[in-house]
Amino acid sequence: MSEQTGYTVASDTEIAIGIDIGTFQCRLAVWNGSQVELIRNTRNQKLMKSYVTFSDESPSPVGGVSNQLSHEYEMLSGATIFNMKRLIGRLDTDPIVSKASKTLPFLIQTLGIGVRPFIAALVNNIWRSTTPEEVLAIYLLELKALAEARLKRPVRDVVLTVPAAFSRFQLVRIARSCAMAGLHVLRLMPEPAAVALLYAQQQMPKNMGDSGSEKIGLIFNMGAGYCDVAVIATAGGVSQMKGLAGSSIGGEDLLQNTMHWLVPEMDSLFSSHGLEEIKSMGILRVATQDAIHQLSSQASVQIDIDLGNGTRICRVIDVEEFEEINKDVFEKCVSLITQCLRDSKVVKAEYIDDVILVGGCSSIPKIRQIVTGICKRSETEIYSGINPMEAAVRGAALEGALASGVNDPLGNLDLLTIQVNAHSIGVRANRNTFVPIIDRNTTLPARREMVFTTAHENQTEALIVVYEEVDDANQLLLGYFKVVGIPAARSGVPEISVCMDIDASNMLRVMAGVIMPGSGPRKPVVPLMEVRMPTADGGHGLCADALNKILGSNLDLVCPHGKLNT
Amino acid sequence: MIGTLTTSAGGISERLPPLNYTGISGRLHLFNSFRFTYKPISTKSAFHAVLDANPVERTAGSRRPESLYEVLRVDRNATPSEIKTAYRSLAKIYHPDAKLHGDRDFIEIHNAYATLSDPASRASYDLKSRLYTVVGRRQGFYTCQRWETDQCW
Numbered sequence: 001m002s003e004q005t006g007y008t009v010a011s012d013t014e015i016a017i018g019i020d021i022g023t024f025q026c027r028l029a030v031w032n033g034s035q036v037e038l039i040r041n042t043r044n045q046k047l048m049k050s051y052v053t054f055s056d057e058s059p060s061p062v063g064g065v066s067n068q069l070s071h072e073y074e075m076l077s078g079a080t081i082f083n084m085k086r087l088i089g090r091l092d093t094d095p096i097v098s099k100a101s102k103t104l105p106f107l108i109q110t111l112g113i114g115v116r117p118f119i120a121a122l123v124n125n126i127w128r129s130t131t132p133e134e135v136l137a138i139y140l141l142e143l144k145a146l147a148e149a150r151l152k153r154p155v156r157d158v159v160l161t162v163p164a165a166f167s168r169f170q171l172v173r174i175a176r177s178c179a180m181a182g183l184h185v186l187r188l189m190p191e192p193a194a195v196a197l198l199y200a201q202q203q204m205p206k207n208m209g210d211s212g213s214e215k216i217g218l219i220f221n222m223g224a225g226y227c228d229v230a231v232i233a234t235a236g237g238v239s240q241m242k243g244l245a246g247s248s249i250g251g252e253d254l255l256q257n258t259m260h261w262l263v264p265e266m267d268s269l270f271s272s273h274g275l276e277e278i279k280s281m282g283i284l285r286v287a288t289q290d291a292i293h294q295l296s297s298q299a300s301v302q303i304d305i306d307l308g309n310g311t312r313i314c315r316v317i318d319v320e321e322f323e324e325i326n327k328d329v330f331e332k333c334v335s336l337i338t339q340c341l342r343d344s345k346v347v348k349a350e351y352i353d354d355v356i357l358v359g360g361c362s363s364i365p366k367i368r369q370i371v372t373g374i375c376k377r378s379e380t381e382i383y384s385g386i387n388p389m390e391a392a393v394r395g396a397a398l399e400g401a402l403a404s405g406v407n408d409p410l411g412n413l414d415l416l417t418i419q420v421n422a423h424s425i426g427v428r429a430n431r432n433t434f435v436p437i438i439d440r441n442t443t444l445p446a447r448r449e450m451v452f453t454t455a456h457e458n459q460t461e462a463l464i465v466v467y468e469e470v471d472d473a474n475q476l477l478l479g480y481f482k483v484v485g486i487p488a489a490r491s492g493v494p495e496i497s498v499c500m501d502i503d504a505s506n507m508l509r510v511m512a513g514v515i516m517p518g519s520g521p522r523k524p525v526v527p528l529m530e531v532r533m534p535t536a537d538g539g540h541g542l543c544a545d546a547l548n549k550i551l552g553s554n555l556d557l558v559c560p561h562g563k564l565n566t
Numbered sequence: 567m568i569g570t571l572t573t574s575a576g577g578i579s580e581r582l583p584p585l586n587y588t589g590i591s592g593r594l595h596l597f598n599s600f601r602f603t604y605k606p607i608s609t610k611s612a613f614h615a616v617l618d619a620n621p622v623e624r625t626a627g628s629r630r631p632e633s634l635y636e637v638l639r640v641d642r643n644a645t646p647s648e649i650k651t652a653y654r655s656l657a658k659i660y661h662p663d664a665k666l667h668g669d670r671d672f673i674e675i676h677n678a679y680a681t682l683s684d685p686a687s688r689a690s691y692d693l694k695s696r697l698y699t700v701v702g703r704r705q706g707f708y709t710c711q712r713w714e715t716d717q718c719w
Contacts, residue, residue, distance in 0.1 A: 148692060216649060238654040402663070418663055419677075442609050445662060506660035 011331045015404045016186050017147050018396025020194075021136070023085040023225030023252060024360060025104075026050045026064075027393040028147055031401035035412070036394045039150050042442060047389065050137045051075055051082035054121040060171050061135075064451065065142035072289075076105045076282030078122030078273070081135045085163075085226040085509045086252060088132040088177075089170035092117040096248055102267045103256045103285075105278045114542045122278070133173050137180035144181055158183045159400040161392045163226035164190045164246030167470045168478055168534050186403040187505060190422060192219045192230030194395025195358055195386070197417045199232070200239040201398060202385050204411070212408050215353040216242075216346065217383070220337065220371045220390065222361035224251040229336045231344035232417075234494060239417045243344030243441050245336045246422060247471070251292075253329050254322075258288050262303065262313055280307040287313075295322050296363050299321065323366050330366055337374050338451035343441050349376040354383040358391040419444045425478070425508065427452075427498055428465040429557040434475050437500045451501040455556035458488040462496050462556035464512050465547065466533055477544040479535030482555065483512045485526035492560060493517065508533045633695060639679040642692075646683065653679040 017030045025047045028039040037460040049064035053075075071074055075082065083104060090097050092110035101108035107127050109118040121125035147155045162174060171188050178185045195370065197405045199217055214235040221228045228246040232239045261265060263284060270277045283305055291301040298378050300318035323330065346352065355375045359366050372379055375564070387394075401413055420443055426436035429452055438448050454462060456499070462483045467475040486494050499511040509529050536543050635642050638652045653675065658664050660672045681687045 086719055214647075235650065236654055238657055240654075242656075414658075416661055418657060418661060441678075445673055 016400030020393035022159045029393045029397035036397040053080040063139040063142040084132045084136045089173040133177045136177040140181035154229040159187045159396045161191045164228040191392045195391045196232045196239040198395040217354040219356045221359040223359040237415045239418045243340040245340040273555045356383045358388040362388045424469040447501045451497045452557040478533045634678040
């Protein structure tokens, strides 16, 4: 099968680079033939800020890859768009978007009707419109140029890490940004999966043939925008993910909450986005950010700032106060970990061999306390073999080498991560019930089939409405299609089979077919339908409403035998 | 969150109440014989794959379905760690991401592992398969279903 082992990849094979686009910072890495190497920018930095500044002076917008800010305030003048990863693929009904619209210096307009928000950067006193995808694409172009200059070859193939909490919409939008930047996405991998790959490599047995004993690892990853938790079982270079959970909470929430605590009336104060207000908001943001950083190493911080509009803030914030302000965020961390352990059937914390704590927020004392507390160990027992700021990008670079078919003679790439599906996917049936077909934490690739029937006498058409459950009882419409040509029959007689398939690259296909029972061979009566999801694009919030309003229950699906309670 | 059934910010139109969460096990296995490929497939060939395959005729033949132990290539009295090792080495060959790319279905391998790695489900599987050899296959009953997933017993 693989006779050509013994040599590293031929020089003409393109090795995909790994990119970890953070809400706040970004990193690039690549497999250099024997190990993963981080790519530094012209300023010799491994961490690059994620932002793009629009201006009239330079011909094209400049991003944070090579640009050096003389001061943080430069980023906060309204001309710079950042937090793209938090905003991408979200609608204006999303609480994250409406919160961001009140605390970010650039413009985010929301109407609260389920359409995409209007985003604009301030250039020469004009609010110029853009989109998170466009901003991300500009940024990715800079990363591409940097990688090409460093590697002295064209770069096209990439592996990107994404938060576990990302919906399939957000994944589509990220892929679109990459396409706009001329990058070909080999994989969008959940950040914990990338960390798991790196961990699996580190745990590889030294002598071949010895598969070693299985180790259970808990990965907790929290950055500026998102938090992910995963439980993995690793042996012999193979990591089987047992549970995956994620949420849109992160350092940005800690920052926003603390800003609100300092200036409770800030929502109304900054709502008009005038030049003076943008400036005050910038001062408040920088001071709060600094204070939070200091609270990781000291018990209290004095904040003394002049917002410039006659408001002076002089307050002392201590660690207890900070933890109280951000109680909700920390509670969510606890619930994510406990949920993930429960889903993974890890009944005792003692069964966890390694606790891996990564991401920008991993240095916050309260976060360390929460994770070590649940896992019942001391801070010194946290897994120390991984750099918390580089874990995801190193894993992405490993995946890039694997996906590019690189062979390593030393067996350092003899790795595999078996992933799970982060969110349940199902259809709407029995009027308004979400019926999951592929549950969350199902091992990928996955294929599940379920049979439904008609709701009405002589119903000739049925509407398959596909949802993704991104959070408890919070479903996003992914798409819909009709199954037509159902033979006239009593309600409950035709069998409408819906099959969902997610392949190893996480692509979702939904298939549907109709069978009439008792008519000889069980063959579909009409051609089957196969639909790649998501199909619904921007405005899917409105779309779900429209479907319900216009079609009502006419094309409903029903689970047979009354097994479901409506 | 975004555009869900549960958000009701403006109330511009009648919104759906939150969806309930339920699960059922009604299965038809129309797509059982259908093998999804992991590259974008032409729709035409996909449909033919399904339409050409007749589940009843195909599986009602004399071919005995593989036992889960056979799927994992382990002994009936394999230890849990042997089962884990077997699963991992098969994954390295048959997982779509694996370099070797065998042509067997990884989903089937994982399902076998999921049953056999859990002591309770392994015990009930063993019990069922012992019954199966005693009672034998009933004619024309669930011939189109894989018996280990069938709950009719």
